[in-house]
Amino acid sequence: MGHSLENLKPLIRCPVCQKKYDPSKVVLLSEDDRKTVLHIACESCGISSLVFVSLGKMGAVSFGMLTDLGRDEVRSFYGGEPVSADDALAAHSFLKGFRGGAKECFENKC
Numbered sequence: 320m321g322h323s324l325e326n327l328k329p330l331i332r333c334p335v336c337q338k339k340y341d342p343s344k345v346v347l348l349s350e351d352d353r354k355t356v357l358h359i360a361c362e363s364c365g366i367s368s369l370v371f372v373s374l375g376k377m378g379a380v381s382f383g384m385l386t387d388l389g390r391d392e393v394r395s396f397y398g399g400e401p402v403s404a405d406d407a408l409a410a411h412s413f414l415k416g417f418r419g420g421a422k423e424c425f426e427n428k429c
């Protein structure tokens with residue numbers, strides 16, 4: 320497939336300080352053909368976030384959601400309950416109405 324995590328990593332920035340993440344800090348939580356969920360702890364501002372990356376006709380679109388779950392917590396959280404329907408619905412409804420790119424998304428702090 321042409322959209323491995325390696326291709327997505329350059330898209331991913333901290334939603335708070337816009338710093339690019341060190342790829343080694345990115346924790347892959349779930350991945351399927353169309354959606355990837357990552358957990359990232361920013362070393363610059365200390366904020367943890369979940370990043371949803373969805374693939375559509377216009378290419379990859381990503382957005383971040385702040386979380387207070389740490390890296391270890393989020394692993395067990397996702398291990399116990401794979402991406403919930405609510406998560407998927409939230410991501411879907413957001414992406415459906417969103418027309419910008421990842422940069423605009425993060426600038427709007429959405």
Ligand SMILES: [Zn+2]
Nearest residue numbers: 333336361364
């Ligand atoms: Zn940051």
